[in-house]
Every structure is written in structure tokens, then in C-alpha cells.
Amino acid sequence: MFVNGALQPARRHTTVHDRWTGEPVGTVPRDGAEEAAAAVAALAAGRRATTPQQRSAVLTRAADMLTARAEEFSTLITAESGVCRKETLREVSRAAGNLRVAAAEAERIRGESIPLPDGTRLAVTLPEPVGVVLGITPFNRPLNQVVVKAAPALAAGCPLLLKPSEKTPLTALAFAELLVEAGCAKDMLAVVTGEPGEVGPPLAAHPDVAMVTFTGSVATGHAVAAQAAGKRQLLELGGNDPLFVLPDADLRRAAKLAADGSCATAGQSCRGIKRVFVWEEVADEFTALLEPAVAAKRAGDPRREDTDLGPLVSEEAALVVERRIARAVRDGARLVTGGERDGALVRPAVLDHVPPDTELVTEETFGPVAPVIRVRDADEAVRLSNGTAYGLQAGVLTRDSAAFWDIAARLRVGAVNLGEGPHFDSPHIPFGGVKSSGVGREGIRYAIAEMTVTKTVTLPGPYGTG
Structure with a gap:
């Protein structure tokens, strides 16, 4: 697994093959329930407080670094996913854009003050990180699907545990290394790679995981939702x-x-x-x-x-x-x-x-x-x-x-x-569906809202004796 800023020694490995040539592209750990539990424990023990400005700076640096390494990431995505070069270059640009929007939104997370009608007390709402966020991502956009989970989680100050598709894990690991290079605290990020049936259930059910954000099929999403019962969930389950x-x-x-x-x-x-x-x-x-x-x-x-x-x-x-x-x-x-x-x-x-x-x-x-x-x-x-x-x-x-x-x-x-197709998208607007297409909304600002919880503090009001 990738934890504490680096890949750890693994007992088992999986080879990732080029989708066009069939040649090996690289190997990744085949983690199991033991590694999954260790990754969650490492994040739960960290939980360091960071300021919005610090989080924004990390995300901005990550966007700059990703842009500078666009060719490298495009080549890797094409190899392990089979998506053509024209699109993978756009995917890198799109991912960098999501990071920049998240950097801006990190400094806009704020609560509100609510004077109670009788004037006796003042309520103040404080948005706080929901806790450890588990992001489970599919194969079709190995970078951007990771970024749309990672960017809002880190912007909100949540420790992030990534479980990329077993078909395309190399890009997620490369991006995790980039985040650490950009200044992301090592105890705020982990990546677990392996077969979904071996690591998915123990990750989703782990008591220290506060939220699961998942993109994938309806059947797998429902299985994840059952394992994560009682936790906050953001599920994007496809469309027609x-x-x-x-x-x-x-x-x-x-x-x-x-x-x-x-x-x-x-x-x-x-x-x-x-x-x-x-x-x-x-x-x-x-x-x-x-x-x-x-x-x-x-x-x-x-x-x-x-x-x-x-x-x-x-x-x-x-x-x-x-x-x-x-x-x-x-x-x-x-x-x-x-x-x-x-x-x-x-x-x-x-x-x-x-x-x-x-x-x-x-x-x-x-x-x-x-x-x-x-x-x-x-x-x-x-x-x-x-x-x-479906209803996406x-x-x-x-x-x-x-x-x-x-x-x-x-x-x-x-x-x-x-005047546009259903494939239109923007990081500034909500994204998600109804019926079997999912629960909750992605889109950077909306995903940040899903990844924060509201704490309310009440104080004696300025206009009464309460």
C-alpha cells in the first residue's frame, strides 16, 4: 500500500498490462484486508489540522506540477486504460483544472451566524471535516476520477484513502506521489491497490472511515452502500x-x-x-x-x-x-x-x-x-x-x-x-443523478459540502439576557 508518503513492501503483487500491446506496464501491491486496516489506522491516527490557506497552496502546487508533467501522465493513462492520447492529454488538463477550482474553494469554506428570533442567543455554524474519506474510483478516467474525489476531500481537510480500479491503479499511485511532492501531509493520504472483493468490503465497513465516495456500476455501488451503512455516502452509479x-x-x-x-x-x-x-x-x-x-x-x-x-x-x-x-x-x-x-x-x-x-x-x-x-x-x-x-x-x-x-x-x-450533449461538464456545477444513477452531488464545491459536517455553537445573544 501507499502510506506515509511511499509504497510499502508487499507480500503479493499484480501486473498491469498495456491495453493495446498486452505488454507489462508495471506492478502494484495486491493488498488485502490486513493492509486495508493498516491504511485506515494510519490516516485515523494522523488527522492533523491544516488551515484553508495551507490546503489551497498544496492543491495549487499539485495543479502546477501536473500541468508540467502532462506528457508523462498522459502516456501512463493511455498505457493502462487504452484511452487514446488525444483524450488523455485533455484528461490531464481537466484534472489540473479541478485542482485549481478546489484550491479556490478551500478558502471559501465558511459557516454562518444566526441570531435567534427572540434575541436571546446567537448561533454560529462551523463546517468541519467529516473524517476519513474513502474514494473508490473506476477504470475509465484513471486520473480525473481520482482527482474529483481527492481534490474536494483535501480541500475540506479530510484524510483521504484511495482505492483505484484494479484495472488502472498506476495513475492513482503516480498522482499520490505528486500530491506528497506538492506538500500534502504524509499522514493525510493513503492508497490501497488490489482486487475489489478483497479490499473493498473491509475498507467500506471500517469504523474509522467516515464517508465513502464511489463511482462505478449500480451493482457494485449497492454492495458498497450496504457495507458502508450508517456512513455518509456519495455514489455516482452511471447513466443511460x-x-x-x-x-x-x-x-x-x-x-x-x-x-x-x-x-x-x-x-x-x-x-x-x-x-x-x-x-x-x-x-x-x-x-x-x-x-x-x-x-x-x-x-x-x-x-x-x-x-x-x-x-x-x-x-x-x-x-x-x-x-x-x-x-x-x-x-x-x-x-x-x-x-x-x-x-x-x-x-x-x-x-x-x-x-x-x-x-x-x-x-x-x-x-x-x-x-x-x-x-x-x-x-x-x-x-x-x-x-x-437511470437518470444522470x-x-x-x-x-x-x-x-x-x-x-x-x-x-x-x-x-x-x-444546446449541448449530456456529456457537458464543468467543475463549477453540481454533477450527479437520480434513481439508480446515484446519491449526492459531485462538482468541487458540492462535493466539499458533502465532505464537511456542521457543528453549531450557541452563545448568549447581544440583545437579551440569555
């Missing part, structure tokens, strides 16, 4: 995010948004476009524009400058996508382009006339697929959109503000974007 293309939309821009949003990270993004609801009167024209936009996406070696998407995280994941595409075609969809699989690589696909009840669109499909579902009107589109277990984000393309507000009001999602 729709893009609505109304008849008055700019169809060329809509096709580009749909292509980009369905293929980013090879389709392995919780906020990526998973369904495209297109009004029937423009569906033929839209699909004719979408086909070349998706077909132009180059799939292959993620290190090449001209590659748009690399392999999925595993061949098993690619087989799931292949099977769902084939099932959709059997159910009546028309495969317009793409969908071929070569190992873990899936060619980006467009499907038209997709039945709304086929598995490709009722479940969260993690692959580069743009499924077009033709609808008659807003009522049908909203009904179908709300008809799955949505995008609506229209020039009609009344139509937009009507759709936005009826959607059961955490965010609706006008």
Missing part, C-alpha cells in the same frame, strides 16, 4: 444518457455532438450519449449526417496522434457491446455503420430504428455506439427517456425555448443541457 434532436435543431451540429458524445473514451463514459431520440420528420436527414461523422472516427492504436478511440478496457467488455448490437439488430434495428469487433477494439457504430426496449438502450452500454430511436413527439421522447432505471444527464437540441423547458421539467435526471 439521452440526446434529444428536435425538428428545428441544427442537424449538422447535432450529428457532430452525437458522434463525439457516443465515441468519447471509446463509449466508456457514464455521461456519454447512450441514446439519441430524433423526431421522425428529421430522422432520415439526421442519420445521413451521423453516419459519416461516426465512420470518420479512427479506432486503433491509442498512442497514434490521429486515433480517436482505442480499445475497450477488456475483450470481455467488447464482447458485451458486440452482443448487444447483434441483439438490437435481431430486435429490428438497422446497423448503419461499424460495430465490428477485433479483440477489445470495437469500431464505432450507428444504429437506426432502434427499438426502445432492446438491451442496447435499456441498459448502460459501455461502448462506441450511437443508437437512433425515432419518436413522434416530446411526450414519447420523455416517456422513453424516463423509462430506464440529458442534452436537448432545439431553438424553441418553450419546448426545451417543457422537456427539461419532465425529465427525471440530474442535469439538462440546452
Whole structure:
């Protein structure tokens, strides 16, 4: 495990392989319940008090260092995740941006004073760190998913225990080393690597862990939530995010948004476009524009400058996508382009006339697929959109503000974007969903609020004798 500022000797190790070449990239400890308990104990024993200014300075230095080492981190992310170089460079920039926002927000954490109505007492609220925060992160963005857990936790003054995906642990360890170099106190940070079933349950259930923040699948999230019963929880459990293309939309821009949003990270993004609801009167024209936009996406070696998407995280994941595409075609969809699989690589696909009840669109499909579902009107589109277990984000393309507000009001999602896809994001706004998409909100300021608890102090008031 990584504790006290460095990796410790390990009894067992796991080799991480390059997602494209299959060659070893590095080895990490395969920690178990004993190491998990030791990591929590080290953080619980530390708990040193730091000022907002100190925390802000550490996060600012970390952002500067990460920016300076962008090439190094991009190369590492591409190797262990298979995400193409174009995107991993953006991921590093995005992570640095999150750190800078957290640095600013660290100095804005404050309470309030509340004079009681009868004037006898004054209440003062004091935000305090919730305690040890356990951050469990997925494979698809090995750096930024870590940063969106780490940055608000450290800004709030919480000791942080990271459990990165067993598929992509190297980036998290490199980032932990960077944080220590940036001045993060060694007893405020630990990283445990290993198989989820071996370290996840003892970490989530440990009595000294005060909060669990998790990003991953619904099934795993529910298992984590059960283990962490009674603790504060922030769960981001995925999405089945729709893009609505109304008849008055700019169809060329809509096709580009749909292509980009369905293929980013090879389709392995919780906020990526998973369904495209297109009004029937423009569906033929839209699909004719979408086909070349998706077909132009180059799939292959993620290190090449001209590659748009690399392999999925595993061949098993690619087989799931292949099977769902084939099932959709059997159910009546028309495969317009793409969908071929070569190992873990899936060619980006467009499907038209997709039945709304086929598995490709009722479940969260993690692959580069743009499924077009033709609808008659807003009522049908909203009904179908709300008809799955998920409710993360949505995008609506229209020039009609009344139509937009009507759709936005009826959607059961955490965010609706006008003129953008569901994949739009910013560290300044809340991020999270409803229904099976999760509990609580990320976004730096909102995550900091989740990671603090309010202590109220009352004093004799200035206007009474209390």
C-alpha cells in the first residue's frame, strides 16, 4: 500500500498490462484486508489540522506540477486504460483544472451566524471535516476520477484513502506521489491497490472511515452502500444518457455532438450519449449526417496522434457491446455503420430504428455506439427517456425555448443541457443523478459540502439576557 508518503513492501503483487500491446506496464501491491486496516489506522491516527490557506497552496502546487508533467501522465493513462492520447492529454488538463477550482474553494469554506428570533442567543455554524474519506474510483478516467474525489476531500481537510480500479491503479499511485511532492501531509493520504472483493468490503465497513465516495456500476455501488451503512455516502452509479434532436435543431451540429458524445473514451463514459431520440420528420436527414461523422472516427492504436478511440478496457467488455448490437439488430434495428469487433477494439457504430426496449438502450452500454430511436413527439421522447432505471444527464437540441423547458421539467435526471450533449461538464456545477444513477452531488464545491459536517455553537445573544 501507499502510506506515509511511499509504497510499502508487499507480500503479493499484480501486473498491469498495456491495453493495446498486452505488454507489462508495471506492478502494484495486491493488498488485502490486513493492509486495508493498516491504511485506515494510519490516516485515523494522523488527522492533523491544516488551515484553508495551507490546503489551497498544496492543491495549487499539485495543479502546477501536473500541468508540467502532462506528457508523462498522459502516456501512463493511455498505457493502462487504452484511452487514446488525444483524450488523455485533455484528461490531464481537466484534472489540473479541478485542482485549481478546489484550491479556490478551500478558502471559501465558511459557516454562518444566526441570531435567534427572540434575541436571546446567537448561533454560529462551523463546517468541519467529516473524517476519513474513502474514494473508490473506476477504470475509465484513471486520473480525473481520482482527482474529483481527492481534490474536494483535501480541500475540506479530510484524510483521504484511495482505492483505484484494479484495472488502472498506476495513475492513482503516480498522482499520490505528486500530491506528497506538492506538500500534502504524509499522514493525510493513503492508497490501497488490489482486487475489489478483497479490499473493498473491509475498507467500506471500517469504523474509522467516515464517508465513502464511489463511482462505478449500480451493482457494485449497492454492495458498497450496504457495507458502508450508517456512513455518509456519495455514489455516482452511471447513466443511460439521452440526446434529444428536435425538428428545428441544427442537424449538422447535432450529428457532430452525437458522434463525439457516443465515441468519447471509446463509449466508456457514464455521461456519454447512450441514446439519441430524433423526431421522425428529421430522422432520415439526421442519420445521413451521423453516419459519416461516426465512420470518420479512427479506432486503433491509442498512442497514434490521429486515433480517436482505442480499445475497450477488456475483450470481455467488447464482447458485451458486440452482443448487444447483434441483439438490437435481431430486435429490428438497422446497423448503419461499424460495430465490428477485433479483440477489445470495437469500431464505432450507428444504429437506426432502434427499438426502445432492446438491451442496447435499456441498459448502460459501455461502448462506441450511437443508437437512433425515432419518436413522434416530446411526450414519447420523455416517456422513453424516463423509462430506464437511470437518470444522470440529458442534452436537448432545439431553438424553441418553450419546448426545451417543457422537456427539461419532465425529465427525471440530474442535469439538462440546452444546446449541448449530456456529456457537458464543468467543475463549477453540481454533477450527479437520480434513481439508480446515484446519491449526492459531485462538482468541487458540492462535493466539499458533502465532505464537511456542521457543528453549531450557541452563545448568549447581544440583545437579551440569555
